[in-house]
Every structure is written in structure tokens, then in C-alpha cells.
Amino acid sequence: MTPSPTTLRDLPPRRLLAVAAALALSGGPVHARIAASGQVESPEETTMATPVDRGADASSCPLGAFRCPPRPDNFVLCRPNALLDFYDPTLPHDPAQRETSDTVVDASHVDSSDQAVYRLSGNVRIERADQLLRADRIDYNDATTDYDAQGHVRYQEAGQLLSADRLRGNNQANHGIAENVRYQLLQSRGNGTAARGELLDAQHSRYSLVTYSTCDVGHHLWEVRAKNLKMDKDTGVGTAHGATMRFADVPFLYLPYFTFPLDDRRKSGFLYPAFGSSSRSGTMFAIPYYLNLAPNYDATLEPRIYSQRGALLASEFRYLVPGTRGQLNIEYLSDDRGGNTSESQPTRGTDRWLLKYRDSTHLWGPWSFGTSINRASDRSYLRDFGNDLYTTAVGTLTSSAYVRGHGDWWNASFGASSYQNVDPFLPDTVVQYKRWPSARLGLDIPVNRWLEFGADAEATAFRKDERIEGDRLDLYPYLSADFRGAAWFVRPKLAYRYTAYQLDSNYASYGYRGLLTGTQASPFEDRTPSRALPIASLDTGLIFDRQTSLFGSSYTQTLEPRLYYLYVPYRDQDDLPVFDSRRMSFDYWQLFSANQFAGADRQMNANNLTAAVTTRLLDDEGVERLSASIGQIHYFAPQRVQLPNGAVSSAAATDWTRSDYVAQLAVQLNDRWRLNSAYQWSPNSRKTNLGTLGLQRRIGVDGIFNFSYRFRRNLVEQYDASAIYPISERWRLLGRWVYSVRDKRTVEALAGVEYDSCCVAVRVVGRHYVVTRGPVSERGESDNALMFELVFKGLGAFNGKTEDVLRRGILGYQ
Structure with missing residues (x-):
């Protein structure tokens, strides 16, 4: 099989100015049919000429998605196109058939008194392959193949429709001149007019006083106008002179001369x-x-x-x-x-x-x-x-x-x-260590259907100015088994972790041991420290289910108790440097983790038993509509391994016997709303350490409302609300407000309006936001921005940054 040639079509496209105008007057083969609304749509894929259902677009971004894809151009607000009244979907779609196809003529009256010239009148129809010419009257010279069509002239070929007051030319030479032209593309909503159009031959054409737009025919809110336009299909290049871009009939961009592509060639x-x-x-x-x-x-x-x-x-x-x-x-x-x-x-x-x-x-x-x-x-x-x-x-x-x-x-x-x-x-000291270089190897080898051998190995050289530097080797081989049945599972795992360092010659100038107790740090005593310890865990669970009903709907409810035991012996790690380790945030998944630290510089000690239970509601199609979990770790030994004071996510050692209670809840009983929540309560301090609540609700088809509350003790407490509210088919209000309780200030406020019509979308958004914190001032630095975006559907957008800001800021925005 011969590989396809490599081209930049596989790379992100670059939209050139007035590309659509070129396509409008050059045409191109396309398979099309008439939709019920009077628009054209492709049987292979939906095109811009097909009305887009807003509900379908909205549902393409599921509730809870962090970022939605851009909404395609939506022409649902456009009127049926009058030019499509004479579209014939039964014609062939391949222009190459013209040379071998017969010409079929149909007319109410034929005057052949002149043996060379046929005068056809009354619903005249001339058809050849993909070409169809209709008019009230056509004079056709059989000897020279000259023709002259007058009165309600309508012409169709693969790629476009054209109407004119008069069309005359030579069929054999593929030359023709049309007066007072209107055209419509079949592969898009592109349409426009030209005072005069001249087909020089099959590959070259010339137009004067030409316009292009994707708006309704006769109601162009925006359009491109050019004094004259030449097109060369051989090279795929169009040349325009005296072109202006107009909005509401007001010119705002003038280009005395420019060229553009007529096809996919760049x-x-x-x-x-x-x-x-x-x-x-x-x-x-x-x-x-x-x-x-x-x-x-x-x-x-x-x-x-x-x-x-x-x-x-x-x-x-x-x-x-x-x-x-x-x-x-x-x-x-x-x-x-x-x-x-x-x-x-x-x-x-x-x-x-x-x-x-x-x-x-x-x-x-x-x-x-x-x-x-x-x-x-x-x-x-x-x-x-x-x-x-x-x-x-x-x-x-x-x-x-x-x-x-x-x-x-x-x-x-x-x-x-x-x-x-x-x-x-x-300062530059906040930047993490360079990995200069780093090598990793991961193995996952099945021994049989229930036993598996694996290993994770990493060797890294850490480099950072004015900090201790060195090399680290971390080996983590393990042997795990997976025994399971329809309603139970048992997963034992045995691992061994070996971590060794080769510190640079300046190692004695740095130290951490004293930082753990709040005293002056003592220097590292060993240039080649190491740590070795076994890690053993046993993960077990049961799965019960039953049929139940809620709010008139039937569900399968599960009850899934789970026990997880972890044993890791204590090793003194105060003499090990901290290159990339940090404490991970405690959450539900940390209940079943073998280490509370990211990175290999610290491995926690553990003699822990986690008890947790989960219940779910599954609908008849197996979709999870509700999930609720709660769990807690019981410590049989104190947590002694810690990061030094001043390190990222450092914390004091604990002798607690129990961890926080960790609960999480996710509910989506239908496709209109979704709720997510997490909660952590400490039985040791009798305080809430974490609480989150997120609610998302669809408003109609195009609207959405989001509300969230985030709390983590001594770190953050924020309210975040955002909404897209449709006030009509064309208008939507946009807004977001983020308030920090700890700072007693608004972190971000956003308000805007969006207008959507047949061929134009306008967005105006104002934003107030905090830029910096801490070092600049106690309350940080804030800034304001006003963003404006004007979208010409089918042609592109001016200043197209607003949509990206809204998609990042408002969950579910499309």
C-alpha cells in the first residue's frame, strides 16, 4: 500500500481573509440534498448549511465536563434560502462526466425555422451531467454551440446555484457571460451577487462588483465587496482588487489588492x-x-x-x-x-x-x-x-x-x-529542581491469570543553583495478585523500595534534621545516604446489589464495603535530601494509597487499616446516577515520617489513631442537573478540614448555572457562581463571581452579553480579576479588562479571545 503524501492539511488550519468569497465564485463538487427547512445538507456529514439543533450541541458537552469544545457555526436562525427553490438533487455530482454525457433539451416550444439556430421557449431546460440550465427563452446555435438564455435564468452545477437576468456564451469553449448574477454555494451558506460574471474557460473566470456573505439572501448584515475578482482554478488562486469588508453596510476594512486560495491548497x-x-x-x-x-x-x-x-x-x-x-x-x-x-x-x-x-x-x-x-x-x-x-x-x-x-x-x-x-x-528559588537527566523503566509482567510481577525504577540527577545537588536511584519491585469473584475481590501486594543518593561535594553545607525540630539545621553527614524498606498491603471488598426504585424510576443499588490494610516499617529519613517530594492533599483516594508523599524522597511509615463503604445507583442502561462513599484510616502506629519545616507541604508528625472521616457524593439523576460534594471531618480536632460542593443545572437548552463552595482549613474558602442565561433565542447573559472569605474580597467578577443571529455573533465581556498576591501588597494586585469579539459565521472572528476566556471561566460554556 502506497503511503499518502504528507501535507499540512494534517496540521491546524489557517483561515485566510475572504477564503469563502473565493469558494463562492469558483464552486466545487459536493454531494447535497434539500432539508425540510429549505437548506442544503450533506448525506455524509452535517454542513454549515444545515440547521444546527441547539439542544444537540449543548448535550455534546456532558454535565461536569471541565472544558467544552467550541460550538460549531449555528445557522438555525437563518431563513430558508430562496435560491434553493430550483435545486435539483438528482443531478450527478461529478463534473468530469460532462465530456462523455449527452445534452438533453426540453422546452414547451421550439422554433427551428433557422436551420442553425434553435429558438427554445416556455420552461426551457438544458441538462448535461452535473449542469442544468433553465430559462424562459434560450437561443441555441447547433453549429457553433453558442447560446443566449434570457428571462428567469437559473443555472446549477456541482457546488453552486446561480441565477441571472441573462446568460450567453459558447458551450464548446466553456465560455459564458452572465449579467446581474446571484449565487449560492451548496457546501455552505455562502451567497452573494455580481454585476457581471465571465467564464473565460473551464478553469478561469472573472467577476465585477461582486459580494459574498453567509447571511440570509437579501439581508446581508456583513459582506465582502470587491470591484473585480479573477480566479484561476489551475493554480487555485483568486485575485481581488478594491475589496472592502462591511458590517451593517459600514466599511471597516479595505484591501486594495489581495490574493487568496480557491480550494484546499494553501x-x-x-x-x-x-x-x-x-x-x-x-x-x-x-x-x-x-x-x-x-x-x-x-x-x-x-x-x-x-x-x-x-x-x-x-x-x-x-x-x-x-x-x-x-x-x-x-x-x-x-x-x-x-x-x-x-x-x-x-x-x-x-x-x-x-x-x-x-x-x-x-x-x-x-x-x-x-x-x-x-x-x-x-x-x-x-x-x-x-x-x-x-x-x-x-x-x-x-x-x-x-x-x-x-x-x-x-x-x-x-x-x-x-x-x-x-x-x-x-524569587527563582521557588522553581523546582532540574532533572538533568532522568531515566525511568516500568515493568508489568503477568505471571499467570491472577499473579503479576512489576517494577518501577528511576534514576535522576537533580540540579539547582544554591541548593544541595545530587543523583538519586529509586527501585520499586512488587508482586501482586488479584483474586476475584462476581461479588468479592482480594488483592494482596508485596513490594520493596530501595532509594539511594550520590550527593555532590557541597552536601555538608546543607541540612534538614534541625529544621524538623525548629532548631538550627545540622549539615548532612553522609554523601551516599540510602533507604530500604518493604511495603505490604491487602485490599479486599464485597459487592452486594438489589433492585430498588426512586422517584418512580427503577435502579440497581449496590453496597460495596472495602477494607485496605497497609504496612510499611519506619525508617529515619531526616538525612535524605528533598528533591521533588511533597505532601499530597488528603482525599478519598488517599485512603487506599501506599504513600502520602509524591516523589521518592519520602516514604511514609504505616500500620494502617482503612474501612470504607460505597453505594451506587445504576439505571437500566448501566449509567451511574448516584455514588456515595465514606471511609477512615485507623492508625496502629503514629505517622513519623515528615518533610522538613519550610519544605513544600511540610507538617508536624502526628500520633493520632484515626484519620479524618472522608465522604464524597455524586448525584446526576437526569441530564439536567448534577451535584458533587466532598467532606472531611477530623475526630481528633473536632473540626472540618475540607468541604466542597458543586452544583450544575441546565437552563433551557442554551443556559447553565454553576455554583461551588471550596473550603480547606488554613488555605482557602471561596464561593464561585457562574451562569449563562438565555433571555431569548438570540440573546444570552453571561456572568461569574468568585469571592474569597479569607481575603474578604472578590477574586474575579465577570459579566457579559452574547448576541447570536443567522450569520453574526457578538460577545462583550467585562472582567475584574486578581493578578498577584503577597509580595506586591497585602491584598495583591488586581486588573480590569473589557473584551469584545465579533464573529462572522463561515468566515472567522475578529479579536477571537473572548470565547476561550468564557470556556475556561464558566463550566459548561459553549
Whole structure:
């Protein structure tokens, strides 16, 4: 089998200005049929000409999804298209059949007094392959194949419909001239007019005073107008002169000359301009230019002007070759004129840049290579030049390069990771250790149907300026069994963990032991410390079920008691450095975890027994409609292994005999609402340590309401409410409010309105949000933003950042 050629069609597309206008007048083969509403739809897939059911779109994003996909262009509000009245769906769809097909003529009256010229009148119909010409009167010269159609002229071919006052030309030469033209694309809602259209031959055409829009015929809220337009199907290029983009009949963009593609072939040209504003960089204006360099690589240049900082050049290069694909982005600004975001790292008068590079390459067999390089000139770059409001919240840039492989029972990787601090208000010491390099091997080998041998091994060199450095080897072999029946399971597991270090020569300058007791830290005494211990666990459970009913519906209810025993002997680990370990948040799944620490620097000791029970309600289709669980750990030995004071997630050792009670609840009895909740109560302190509540409710078809409450003792207590409220078929109100009880302030407030019509969508959103905390001031720094987005359906969006902000901020937004 011959592999298909590699092209950039497999990469994310670049929408060029007036692409749709080119397609409108060039046409293209498409299979189509008439829908009941009078629109055109494809039997293979739904096209933009098909009315989109809003309910179907809404249900495509299930309740509880963290982020919904973008909603496709919705033309449900459009009127039936009058041009489709003469569409004939029975015609062939292949223009290549024209050369071998007969021409069939049908008319009420035929005057053949002139032996060369036939004068056809009365519902004249001339058909050849995919072509169909109808008119009140047609004169046809049989000798020269000249024709002249007048009166209610209607023409159909694969890809488009056309009506005109008059159409004359030569059939053999594929040449024709149409006057007062109206057209409709069959593969979309694209339509428009032209004062004159000339078919020069089968591959070349020329139009004058031409328009294009996806709005209702005769009611163009937006459209593209050009004085003249030439198209070359051989090269796939259209050329327009004197083009303007209009909204509500008001011109807002003028291009005296531009070219664009007529088909899927990519074409160099300008993309939509972008604009924005921020308090840190001022007003921004950018107009990208796309470069179609080759079928398998391209580039985009984006000059930007910042009113407070100067001119910046952004560039993007994409490539796709057999086995490899990648993308390189570079941004550069010379001699920054703006103010300093951070006084500790001044940027005024400096050159500033951003580099992002990613590549994925298949090497051989099961092996591949992946790299992601992300670097900035300074810690303030993303905050000053971030293209969206969420980029400014990024605090660390990660760069990595790894060779990875996997098989049926193994996986492996080797590479390196580095990190850069890009938070202007935090010191570089907050950045985690570089893995320079790191190698991992995982094994999962079935011995028989119930016994399994596995191992996790990692060797890493940790590097960080002004901190203890060294190498670490962590080996974790295990043997596990899985005995189960229809209503029970028993899963014993026996593991052994060995962790060894080779510290650098500066190890004696650092220490942790004293930090655990609050005294001065004593230095590490051993350059090659190690830790070895066994880990044994036994996980058992039962599953009971019965039939029950609730609110008139029948369900299968389960009751699932579970016991989990864990034994890990204590080992003194105060002389081990902390390279990547941190305490994980305690939750329901921590009840069944062999370690409360992430990373290999700390392994908790344990002589614990977890008791938990879960009940579920399953409907007749097996969908889980309710799940409720509660559990607790009983400690037979105190938790003695801890992180040092000052380390991430450090905490004092405990001698409690019981953990928090942990409960969680998830309810979704129908597709209209969903509730999730978690709760942790400590029998030791008699206080609530964690409580969360999340509620999501659909409002009609297009609306949604979200409410959540988050509490974790000594860390956070917030209320978060957001809503999308449809006030009519065209209008929706948007809002979000996040309030911090601990800070006694609004963390984020968002309010907006969205208008949706046949061919235009408008969003206006205002946002107040906290940018920084702590180091800047006691209450942090806040900012305001006003975002505006205008979407021309079928053509693209101007300043298209608002939708991404709403999808991130409002759960369930589409």
C-alpha cells in the first residue's frame, strides 16, 4: 500500500481573509440534498448549511465536563434560502462526466425555422451531467454551440446555484457571460451577487462588483465587496482588487489588492488583524501574514505594535515530514520602552523575547522522541505580552526532551527537564529542581491469570543553583495478585523500595534534621545516604446489589464495603535530601494509597487499616446516577515520617489513631442537573478540614448555572457562581463571581452579553480579576479588562479571545 503524501492539511488550519468569497465564485463538487427547512445538507456529514439543533450541541458537552469544545457555526436562525427553490438533487455530482454525457433539451416550444439556430421557449431546460440550465427563452446555435438564455435564468452545477437576468456564451469553449448574477454555494451558506460574471474557460473566470456573505439572501448584515475578482482554478488562486469588508453596510476594512486560495491548497496572504489593550503594555494591534512555503511546512509572521512598549515581531514555523511533526514560535521586541513590572528585574531598555519549540518524532519500532522547549528573556514577559488573560497566570515554563518507548509489559523513558521562573513577584528559588537527566523503566509482567510481577525504577540527577545537588536511584519491585469473584475481590501486594543518593561535594553545607525540630539545621553527614524498606498491603471488598426504585424510576443499588490494610516499617529519613517530594492533599483516594508523599524522597511509615463503604445507583442502561462513599484510616502506629519545616507541604508528625472521616457524593439523576460534594471531618480536632460542593443545572437548552463552595482549613474558602442565561433565542447573559472569605474580597467578577443571529455573533465581556498576591501588597494586585469579539459565521472572528476566556471561566460554556 502506497503511503499518502504528507501535507499540512494534517496540521491546524489557517483561515485566510475572504477564503469563502473565493469558494463562492469558483464552486466545487459536493454531494447535497434539500432539508425540510429549505437548506442544503450533506448525506455524509452535517454542513454549515444545515440547521444546527441547539439542544444537540449543548448535550455534546456532558454535565461536569471541565472544558467544552467550541460550538460549531449555528445557522438555525437563518431563513430558508430562496435560491434553493430550483435545486435539483438528482443531478450527478461529478463534473468530469460532462465530456462523455449527452445534452438533453426540453422546452414547451421550439422554433427551428433557422436551420442553425434553435429558438427554445416556455420552461426551457438544458441538462448535461452535473449542469442544468433553465430559462424562459434560450437561443441555441447547433453549429457553433453558442447560446443566449434570457428571462428567469437559473443555472446549477456541482457546488453552486446561480441565477441571472441573462446568460450567453459558447458551450464548446466553456465560455459564458452572465449579467446581474446571484449565487449560492451548496457546501455552505455562502451567497452573494455580481454585476457581471465571465467564464473565460473551464478553469478561469472573472467577476465585477461582486459580494459574498453567509447571511440570509437579501439581508446581508456583513459582506465582502470587491470591484473585480479573477480566479484561476489551475493554480487555485483568486485575485481581488478594491475589496472592502462591511458590517451593517459600514466599511471597516479595505484591501486594495489581495490574493487568496480557491480550494484546499494553501496560499500566502494576510490573516485577520487582532487588537487588544492592557494596563501593562497599552493598546496592541497586529496583522499576521501567512506564508505557504511548501505542502509540508509553512510559516506565519505577526508584526505587533504596543503603544507603551514598541514594535514586536512574532513568528511561527510548522513542519510535517514522515515520522516527525513540530512547531517553532519566536517573539522578539527590541529596546522595550515600557515600565518595569518587577523592580528586582528591570526590563526597560532591554531586548525581550520568547521561544517555544515542540517536536514529536518516531525513531524506530516502539521508540519515539519528544521535546518541548519554552524559554523567556525575563520573569515578566508573559505578564506583559500574554495574548490571553490566562497566560499571565503561568508561573513556570517547562522545557523537556525525552526518548520514550513502550511494549505490552514495559515502558521506558530517558531525557531531561528544566524549569524557568516567569513570575515577576517570586524569587527563582521557588522553581523546582532540574532533572538533568532522568531515566525511568516500568515493568508489568503477568505471571499467570491472577499473579503479576512489576517494577518501577528511576534514576535522576537533580540540579539547582544554591541548593544541595545530587543523583538519586529509586527501585520499586512488587508482586501482586488479584483474586476475584462476581461479588468479592482480594488483592494482596508485596513490594520493596530501595532509594539511594550520590550527593555532590557541597552536601555538608546543607541540612534538614534541625529544621524538623525548629532548631538550627545540622549539615548532612553522609554523601551516599540510602533507604530500604518493604511495603505490604491487602485490599479486599464485597459487592452486594438489589433492585430498588426512586422517584418512580427503577435502579440497581449496590453496597460495596472495602477494607485496605497497609504496612510499611519506619525508617529515619531526616538525612535524605528533598528533591521533588511533597505532601499530597488528603482525599478519598488517599485512603487506599501506599504513600502520602509524591516523589521518592519520602516514604511514609504505616500500620494502617482503612474501612470504607460505597453505594451506587445504576439505571437500566448501566449509567451511574448516584455514588456515595465514606471511609477512615485507623492508625496502629503514629505517622513519623515528615518533610522538613519550610519544605513544600511540610507538617508536624502526628500520633493520632484515626484519620479524618472522608465522604464524597455524586448525584446526576437526569441530564439536567448534577451535584458533587466532598467532606472531611477530623475526630481528633473536632473540626472540618475540607468541604466542597458543586452544583450544575441546565437552563433551557442554551443556559447553565454553576455554583461551588471550596473550603480547606488554613488555605482557602471561596464561593464561585457562574451562569449563562438565555433571555431569548438570540440573546444570552453571561456572568461569574468568585469571592474569597479569607481575603474578604472578590477574586474575579465577570459579566457579559452574547448576541447570536443567522450569520453574526457578538460577545462583550467585562472582567475584574486578581493578578498577584503577597509580595506586591497585602491584598495583591488586581486588573480590569473589557473584551469584545465579533464573529462572522463561515468566515472567522475578529479579536477571537473572548470565547476561550468564557470556556475556561464558566463550566459548561459553549
